[in-house]
Amino acid sequence: MEGKKLKYVKDLVCISCGEKYEPLPTQYLCPKCGEKGILDVEYDYEKIKTDWNKQDLKANPDPSIWRYLPLLPIEPTTPKPTLRVGGTPLYKSKVMAKLLGIETLYLKDDGLNPTGSLKDRASAIAVVKAQEAGMNIVSCASTGNAASSLAGNIASMGNEMKAVIFVPSRAPIGKVTQLLIFGALVLSVKGSYEETFYLSQEAINKRGWYNRNAAINPYLVEGKKTSSIEIAEQLNWEMVDWLVYSVGDGCTIAGAWKGVYDLKQIGFIDKLPKLLGVQSEGCAPITEAFKKGTDLIPVPENTIADSIAVGKPRNYMKAIKAIKESNGDMINVSDQEILDMMKTLGKNTGIFGEPAGVAGIAGIKKAVENGIIKSSESVAVVITGNGLKDIKNAEKAVGAPLTLRPDLKELSQLLNDYNF
Amino acid sequence: MEGKKLKYVKDLVCISCGEKYEPLPTQYLCPKCGEKGILDVEYDYEKIKTDWNKQDLKANPDPSIWRYLPLLPIEPTTPKPTLRVGGTPLYKSKVMAKLLGIETLYLKDDGLNPTGSLKDRASAIAVVKAQEAGMNIVSCASTGNAASSLAGNIASMGNEMKAVIFVPSRAPIGKVTQLLIFGALVLSVKGSYEETFYLSQEAINKRGWYNRNAAINPYLVEGKKTSSIEIAEQLNWEMVDWLVYSVGDGCTIAGAWKGVYDLKQIGFIDKLPKLLGVQSEGCAPITEAFKKGTDLIPVPENTIADSIAVGKPRNYMKAIKAIKESNGDMINVSDQEILDMMKTLGKNTGIFGEPAGVAGIAGIKKAVENGIIKSSESVAVVITGNGLKDIKNAEKAVGAPLTLRPDLKELSQLLNDYNF
Numbered sequence: 001m002e003g004k005k006l007k008y009v010k011d012l013v014c015i016s017c018g019e020k021y022e023p024l025p026t027q028y029l030c031p032k033c034g035e036k037g038i039l040d041v042e043y044d045y046e047k048i049k050t051d052w053n054k055q056d057l058k059a060n061p062d063p064s065i066w067r068y069l070p071l072l073p074i075e076p077t078t079p080k081p082t083l084r085v086g087g088t089p090l091y092k093s094k095v096m097a098k099l100l101g102i103e104t105l106y107l108k109d110d111g112l113n114p115t116g117s118l119k120d121r122a123s124a125i126a127v128v129k130a131q132e133a134g135m136n137i138v139s140c141a142s143t144g145n146a147a148s149s150l151a152g153n154i155a156s157m158g159n160e161m162k163a164v165i166f167v168p169s170r171a172p173i174g175k176v177t178q179l180l181i182f183g184a185l186v187l188s189v190k191g192s193y194e195e196t197f198y199l200s201q202e203a204i205n206k207r208g209w210y211n212r213n214a215a216i217n218p219y220l221v222e223g224k225k226t227s228s229i230e231i232a233e234q235l236n237w238e239m240v241d242w243l244v245y246s247v248g249d250g251c252t253i254a255g256a257w258k259g260v261y262d263l264k265q266i267g268f269i270d271k272l273p274k275l276l277g278v279q280s281e282g283c284a285p286i287t288e289a290f291k292k293g294t295d296l297i298p299v300p301e302n303t304i305a306d307s308i309a310v311g312k313p314r315n316y317m318k319a320i321k322a323i324k325e326s327n328g329d330m331i332n333v334s335d336q337e338i339l340d341m342m343k344t345l346g347k348n349t350g351i352f353g354e355p356a357g358v359a360g361i362a363g364i365k366k367a368v369e370n371g372i373i374k375s376s377e378s379v380a381v382v383i384t385g386n387g388l389k390d391i392k393n394a395e396k397a398v399g400a401p402l403t404l405r406p407d408l409k410e411l412s413q414l415l416n417d418y419n420f
Numbered sequence: 421m422e423g424k425k426l427k428y429v430k431d432l433v434c435i436s437c438g439e440k441y442e443p444l445p446t447q448y449l450c451p452k453c454g455e456k457g458i459l460d461v462e463y464d465y466e467k468i469k470t471d472w473n474k475q476d477l478k479a480n481p482d483p484s485i486w487r488y489l490p491l492l493p494i495e496p497t498t499p500k501p502t503l504r505v506g507g508t509p510l511y512k513s514k515v516m517a518k519l520l521g522i523e524t525l526y527l528k529d530d531g532l533n534p535t536g537s538l539k540d541r542a543s544a545i546a547v548v549k550a551q552e553a554g555m556n557i558v559s560c561a562s563t564g565n566a567a568s569s570l571a572g573n574i575a576s577m578g579n580e581m582k583a584v585i586f587v588p589s590r591a592p593i594g595k596v597t598q599l600l601i602f603g604a605l606v607l608s609v610k611g612s613y614e615e616t617f618y619l620s621q622e623a624i625n626k627r628g629w630y631n632r633n634a635a636i637n638p639y640l641v642e643g644k645k646t647s648s649i650e651i652a653e654q655l656n657w658e659m660v661d662w663l664v665y666s667v668g669d670g671c672t673i674a675g676a677w678k679g680v681y682d683l684k685q686i687g688f689i690d691k692l693p694k695l696l697g698v699q700s701e702g703c704a705p706i707t708e709a710f711k712k713g714t715d716l717i718p719v720p721e722n723t724i725a726d727s728i729a730v731g732k733p734r735n736y737m738k739a740i741k742a743i744k745e746s747n748g749d750m751i752n753v754s755d756q757e758i759l760d761m762m763k764t765l766g767k768n769t770g771i772f773g774e775p776a777g778v779a780g781i782a783g784i785k786k787a788v789e790n791g792i793i794k795s796s797e798s799v800a801v802v803i804t805g806n807g808l809k810d811i812k813n814a815e816k817a818v819g820a821p822l823t824l825r826p827d828l829k830e831l832s833q834l835l836n837d838y839n840f
Contacts, residue, residue, distance in 0.1 A: 063483065083770050084509040089534075091502055095578035112532055114509075114770060116808060156770035158515035169823065174811040180818035181807065183767030185840065191826035199826045206828070207835075347603030350503050350534060350576035387601065388536060388808035391594040394601055401596055401606035403589065406615035408622050411607070415627075420605065 008048050009073050012039040012218055015318055023073065025133035028216045038318055039218035040258075041073045045265040054237070054268060063087030065121055065226040071262050073222050074128045081153040083114040085124045086226050090234040090380070095348045100361070101368040104378035106240065107361075108231055109351050111386030115152035115178070117145035117307070117357075118227055118252060118384040122214060123153045125223035127161065130210035139164040140212040141193070141200035143171035144307050145385055150212050151182035159183075164209060166200040168193050175389070194312070214251045215314030224255030225262065231380050232263050239271045241377035244367075246359035246384060247277040247286055247330070248308030250319030256382075257322030273380075275328035276373065277319060278363030280305045280335065280356075286316045287330040290323065304335045304393045307356035307385055329372050333362040339397040341365070342387065352387030352394070360384070428468050429493050432459040432638055435738055443493065445553035448636045458738055459638035460678075461493045465685040474657070474688060483507030485541055485646040491682050493642050494548045501573040503534040505544045506646050510654040510800070515768045520781070521788040524798035526660065527781075528651055529771050531806030535572035535598070537565035537727070537777075538647055538672060538804040542634060543573040545643035547581065550630035559584040560632040561613070561620035563591035564727050565805055570632050571602035579603075584629060586620040588613050595809070614732070634671045635734030644675030645682065651800050652683050659691045661797035664787075666779035666804060667697040667706055667750070668728030670739030676802075677742030693800075695748035696793065697739060698783030700725045700755065700776075706736045707750040710743065724755045724813050727776035727805055749792050753782040759817040761785070762807065772807035772814070780804070 011020040014030035014037050021027050021039065030037025052070045060067045065086035069076055090108045097105035113120040123146070130138045138154060138161065140146055147165045154163040163184040167176060168191060179186050189196040197213070204211045214220045232239055239260065245253040253275060263269045279287045282303035289296045296316045301309040313319075323330060333341075338355045341362040346352050353361075360381045367373040387394055402418070404410045431440040434450035434457045441447050441459065450457025472490045480487045485506035489496055510528045517525035533540040543566070550558045558574060558581065560566055567585045574583040583604040587596060588611060599606050609616040617633070624631045634640045652659055659680065665673040673695060683689045699707045702723035709716045716736045721729040733739075743750060753761075758775045761782040766772050773781075780801045787793040807814055822838070824830045 081770070082511055082513075084511075084532075089504040091504075093502075093578070109534070112504075112534065114529070114532065115772070116806075152766075152770035152772070154770070155767055158513070158768055167821065173815060176821055177811055177814045177818055178772060178808070180821065181763060181766035181772050181814055182770060183763075185838075186821035187831070187834075188821040188823045189826050190823065195826035199828065199831065202828050203831055343601060343603075346572075346601035347575055348578055350501070350572035350574070350602060352535070352572070352598060352601050386808065388598070388806065391597055391811075394597045395593060398597055398600035401587065401600065401608040403608045403610065406609050406611035406619045408619065408626070411619065411623055414607075418605075 006073055006075060008043050008070050010042045010044050013042050015040050015321065025129045028211055028218070035314065036317065038215060038315060041218055041222055043071065043262065049266050057233070065124060065223065068226055068229055071229065072125065073219050074125065075132060078128045078131050081124050081127045081156040083120065083153055083156045085113055085120040086230060088112045090231060091349065093349055096345070099344065099348065100365050102373065102375050102377065102379055106231070106380040107349060107351060108227065108380065108382045110227060110382050110384050111353060111357060115149045116386035116389050117149060118224065118382065119145040119149040120153065121226050122220035122223040123149035123212065125219050126150060126210065126212040126217065127153045127157065129219050130161065133210055135208065135210040136161045137164055138210040138212050139200060139204050141166040141197040143167045143175050146212065146214060148178045151179045151184035155182040166196050168196045215249055221251050221255040221258060224252050225259030227382050228256040228259035229263060232260060232269055237269050239269050239273050240380045241273060242276055242373055242379040243273040244276040244278065244360045244364055244379060244381040246308050246356050247279050247319060248310040248356065249313045250286055250315035252384065253277050254315055254318035254322045257326060272326060275323045275326040276363060276367055277323050277328070277330040278360045279330065279332050280308055280338065280359060281332045282335060283309045283311055284332045285311065286313055286319055287332050289316060290320050290330045305338055305355035305359050307354060308359060329367070331363050331367050331372065333359055333366060337362040342394060342397040351383055353383040354385040354387050354390045355393050357383045357385040357387065426493055426495060428463050428490055430462045430464050433462050435460050435741065445549045448631055448638070455734065456737065458635060458735060461638055461642055463491065463682065469686050477653070485544060485643065488646055488649055491649065492545065493639050494545065495552060498548045498551050501544050501547045501576040503540065503573055503576045505533055505540040506650060508532045510651060511769065513769055516765070519764065519768065520785050522793065522795050522797065522799055526651070526800040527769060527771060528647065528800065528802045530647060530802050530804050531773060531777060535569045536806035536809050537569060538644065538802065539565040539569040540573065541646050542640035542643040543569035543632065545639050546570060546630065546632040546637065547573045547577065549639050550581065553630055555628065555630040556581045557584055558630040558632050559620060559624050561586040561617040563587045563595050566632065566634060568598045571599045571604035574604070575602040586616050588616045635669055641671050641675040641678060644672050645679030647802055648676040648679035649683060652680065652689055657689050659689050659693050660800045661693060662696055662793055662799040663693040664696040664698065664780045664784055664799060664801040666728050666776050667699050667739060668730040668776065669733045670706055670735035672804065673697050674735055674738035674742045677746060692746060695743045695746040696783060696787055697743050697748070697750040698780050699750065699752050700728055700758065700779060701752045702755060703729045703731055704752045705731065706733055706739055707752050709736060710740050710750045725758055725775035725779050727774060728779060749787065751783050751787050751792065753779055753786060757782040762814060762817040771803055773803040774805040774807050774810045775813050777803045777805040777807065
């Protein structure tokens, strides 16, 4: 199906040199610019406006990302993974707003996606694009949510496709287990993440597998953008002042911007939000480049927030461009602030986020303290991954339970001691 | 608010002696019959039929369990936990149907509830009933999904209520962690589960806390019944021939029956399904009592499926009554069959269930082989809990990944060896 016309997509545009390319499923990077030649999907907004409006959307009972089909770079008839990706809840939390020092806060729990993270939104698109490229094997190098979401979405095709996942051998067995449950071919590489990544690239090229390495594949950001589109729809198209995301590779926040940008172009929203990107102090190369206006300098990965621990992010240009266009900002949080926020969020909302999943909320607190976000401004933040994925770090966030013998008197004493 | 009139509830009826009681929030058991005096909520179906129909329901945009309000034993105005409980996806799976030897199979992934299990449906009701009883502390003895769902739903009330959870000290730290993240007061009891349970009962009575021990509280089954009501609605009120659930305490399958029974009474469905209850061979006291027609004999708990490892189930009478009324059956599966099914399900659907969560599906396979379910019959099964809750057992289900050095030649050799 390579080269089949996409109804609403005009071109792929290189964000470095501006060169345009035909939107083929395997047109990953701008050949002229190499790794910096990240491509962006350009839509024909006029055509979309003619064919699609808010009423059509409201009448669509499908809660998944496929309800936004005119804004997705796929052929409508390509078989889709059957998992219900997207449609995650958006909660308004007065208690958390108060704790963060703002008036209005919305929390989107993307940990309730089928495999437990926002990355399902990107992997679902990868599964569709692979088929449009005539390929049934999709591959990536990852130990985390990109891998598990790819493995799960591939599995939902019912044995018609296969995921090949490259992991560095240091990857925790718990994360590898989810991949194996989904029937992925998991290749454990005795080497660093960089070595693992380059082996995957070589194999993908040589074997003709479809590439689900996010920064390289322009279509994956288009899946990720559905998180901000959903927020807009859930807020009845009244956009908040700030959209907040944790930042690793840069793809997710770039996708969030693309989502609201698209909505503005087709007239679904009037106002664009400012973006706040939050990195972990132990691995913040994008914040560094953003603040200093310099090129990106790779750094070590010293943070518990493994889903955003990307020392050499490949999509920093798109991320920085998005945040700047939005008049937004970036901020870093410490591991301790992340651990504290896991507990604060859990206790006040019943949402259990993984470390990278709550880094954004920890960033709001700091941004309010620093005067970046005003207390009168409204904020929405996405919890990007489920805490059940990383119980080990959650253990660090909480204390131990109270211990006692099975004795009512001892219990009474204990409860009195704790003023309960 | 104790004793406030519930619009559509007539009475609580003892399933042992038939005595009727006023539906007070703290009317747990029939005082005459003690532990066997499980109560059942009786509705005024005529009144419901007058006030509510399928069109009303269809027009309701709320995807959560609260869309079924006329069939829930709560006051409409009591504040509800804010987590989006229910509205989990129902997937039709041709591949799994074929593997199980049947024509039509639906899989409901209740692991996508906010805290990762079907038990959110019961805990949400407990949080509402506690408030109607004027209590802000809710307690239970559990290491598993009952506890985490209670802790999460309580937390979502934003610090207005508190969960007190009794766990035996052998409880794995991973499960305790989720409770602590949700801010529950966790009391680790140096004793057996029985000792822990009785200490919780004593404390609940003495302290005036609300009781969320499921078999004792008649309202919790009413929350659980929403899983089968949702299936019915998702199937556009065309009920399948068989509804399949794994069985531990007996409450969940009893709830499933109550759900379809209610729907039949108000004319939303015409046909009632047969129920298949599935226990684990290592802990199957209800199957034993069901098959032999004897009273229940407690047994040890020797199974990896810890969410259904209940040696002394407290709601077996309601479960057996439901299965008999449905002309259904019971069957046991081994731990190995459960582990195999975790892998088969994951690989063919992208759904990752915990051991108890997939026991039902393993039971379908066996029931088809034994001629209990005919290949022409349609089946729906609920995956009751998320596999991320129990990574340790999942590790047992899967093998190890393939290992290699970061070398393309070695990779090619390896892929050839595996005929890939």
